[in-house]
Amino acid sequence: MDSIREPKKSFTCWEGVRLIDQYLISAGAPLVSGGLIGFCIGWAIKKIMKLVFIGLGLLMLVLGFLEYKHWISVNWTVAENQSNVIVTYVANRIAAVTQHMNHEVPIGVGVLGFMPGLVLGLYKG
DSSP, rough: TTTTTOOOOOOOHHHHHHHHOOOOOOHHHHHHHHHHHHHHHHHHHHHHHHHHHHHHHHHHHHHHHHHHTTTTOOOHHHHHHHHHHHHHHHHHHHHHHHHHHHSOOOHIIIIIIIHHHHHHHHHOO
């Protein structure tokens, strides 16, 4: 019985490649998906902020035109304060949403995938 031994399994190159591929896929997929989600959210946030600023600018333009025509009288101090309140509220809500999303995703995906994607989306959007 001692003379009959099972042959040792040799580790082939292809098994090593498959093992490395599995590790790369299991580690890389969450990072890539987190980065993609972060990019999409950053892009959307920047587009929303642009629309908010364009809307406030057009509102101020219309108010200025109507005051120029003497159809209305505008207290510009109150209008400036209200527009600052609106911009601050929108910025705080966006910050709260992104902070909440960052707490919901795992730390590796959030820090290494989501946050760089978010920054890139804000930059490119």
